[in-house]
Amino acid sequence: MACCKGCSVSGVRRRSTSPSPEQNVRAELPEPEREVYLVCALQTPQVSAEEAQLSLEELQRLVQSASGEIADALIVRLREITAGTFLTRGRVQQLKACAEAFELTGIVFDQDFSPVQVRNLTDEIGVRIIGRSELILDIFARRARTHEGKLQVELAQLQYLLPRLIGKGFVLSRLGGGIGTRGPGETKLEMDRRRIAARIAHLRHELNALRRHRDTQRKRRVRSQVLTIALIGYTNAGKSTLLRTLTQAEVHVADQLFATLDPTARKTILPDGRLAVFTDTVGFIHRLPPALLDAFKATLEEICYADLLLHVVDASSPLFEREVATTEQILADLGAGQKPILRVYNKIDRGLSEAAAERLRSSEEEAVAISALYKVGILDLLNAITRITSPNRQRIRLSIPYERCDLLGQLYAKATVEKIAYENAAIEVEAIADLQGLGSAFSPYVVREQSKPTSSE
Incomplete structure (x- = not known):
């Protein structure tokens, strides 16, 4: 280990003019x-x-x-x-x-x-x-904004702290300030083992209630057949920027680790007319603390229920291979390793790392290269999402008799209706749908099946 660098303190030039009232007020404020x-x-x-x-x-x-x-x-x-x-x-x-x-x-x-x-x-x-885990916990404490996010961070902090209460006053006596002492759980760090364990149980109870609420929302989306797509990947890979580009939504974007902690869901319309909900998830990192993975398990479960995972990777990163491997390992730990995945090589405006370029050339996996910041390759990405999530959808024409107009509600729920005309003899409909998914009730009314739409249609 080399010796530390030398340091020096430079002088401050003082003005000869008298300080203004504003300067006097600032001078009275304590320096951070x-x-x-x-x-x-x-x-x-x-x-x-x-x-x-x-x-x-x-x-x-x-x-x-x-x-x-x-x-x-x-x-x-x-x-x-x-x-x-x-x-x-x-x-x-x-x-x-x-x-x-x-x-x-x-x-x-x-x-x-x-x-x-x-x-x-x-x-x-x-x-x-x-330690590294304590540092990451501190960053999560800074980023938590929602009630659920704060509960999860506090749970992770307490789970990390509990086994470290090895002596009377140890650890607790050193919590004066700085990294590792902030966040929604900081007032709880003076609890003894029994009170911390009780608080952990209470937090788990609250998070389970929020989990049930999320389950209800998920079931509602499933019933309405809304396509759900989760953006996953290493921290600072550009997931939030991509979400903003895809949905034109105002979401927090920053060039820093763990800028997004609380999950954000926004909707958009795919090229084939279907509604899709994109969910931005917390970023992963190498050697993610187990306490955090456990505390955020309820939030990360959204990944397991998504129809498609967009694995956003920083294609310019020198750590490309490690970041991809870390994400794949965490997905496996969550039980989502077999989900359909579309690899999204982001930040191509910064140039591709050697590892990313080689993987793009040699891999047979489904992948798209984009720049979310400069909106390069976004149409290719949307077309790829459409192709992967609707392999059996095709354009069809239906002639539905008026006595079966009850089918229209099912049709709007299961298909993308492009055109409808109420003629004298029947209701004429043009739609994009999966015939098998529509069910046998529609079979007698199919007039003509056209070829599967291409991206240019």
């Missing part, structure tokens, strides 16, 4: 407390130099997403692991020197330590020790 962190990736014998570097870069982005100021970023190489502190004595002393030089708020690691190791490192170095 700086949160300065050292970011460390651990390279053990099982971790390659490339993996450690990639982990360090992602960890820096996570700290920035938590509004932390990064004093320095280091790769700490370890030939052996010490049980009490994980790090060797020499590494601990080097980190202590960095903490004193930079007046650090804490040190963030890409590793989750045991409670005993955290306590020992804190005592040795003298600053807060933050």
Whole structure:
């Protein structure tokens, strides 16, 4: 581990003019407390130099997403692991020197330590020790906006905290401020084990009630045969930007990790006239904390019930392969690994990474390359969605006698009615439908079956 970079404080030039009243008011306001962190990736014998570097870069982005100021970023190489502190004595002393030089708020690691190791490192170095899971939990706490989102974050925080209450006052005594101490659950962190367990049970009860409500909404969509499409993928792959482009809806978009936490559903009309509901889901990340995956399981269940998954990937990312593999693994863990998937290679305006370009050339999977930001390839994407979700739909003509006008309600529910005319002898209808899905009641009234519509029709 190299020594930390040097630092200096530059002077501030003062104006000779008298301060304005506004400046006086600002001067009286307390300066926001700086949160300065050292970011460390651990390279053990099982971790390659490339993996450690990639982990360090992602960890820096996570700290920035938590509004932390990064004093320095280091790769700490370890030939052996010490049980009490994980790090060797020499590494601990080097980190202590960095903490004193930079007046650090804490040190963030890409590793989750045991409670005993955290306590020992804190005592040795003298600053807060933050693991990767605690950092991600903090970001989720910042992003939660809805009631359900806040409940889920609090549940994840408490599940993470409960096994770490290993001694009287430990962990609890260090919750002064900074990364890992914010969020809807922060006032609950002083509970003892019994009260935390009771709070967890209460949160699960509330989330189960919300889950039942969501089940009711889902069943209503199924009855009305509304197509549901879930946008999934690694965090910051561009899912929210794509949702806004597809539906022209006002949704929050930001170039940061976990900008979207609460699920967002918006509807649009597909090229064949069908109504589709697109749902934006929380982004995934490598080594997603189990507590978060468990707490957000109810929300992520929407993925399992979707008719189609749009796997949005950042085609420009140097971590392309790892991000794709992470998403596929989480889908498998959720039981959604066999769902129909359309791979969407986003951000092609930034250029394709070598891995993405090779996969596009060689893979036989269904895929579309787009730029959601600049609306490139969106029509190709919509046509692909239409083709995948309606393989048996075709344009048909029906001549329905007036005594069977009761069929019109079923027709509007099951097909896309393009034209209807009330003639003297019968009701003439042109529609796009799956004949088998319509049922035998319509068979006697089919006048002519036309070829399946193409994307240009």
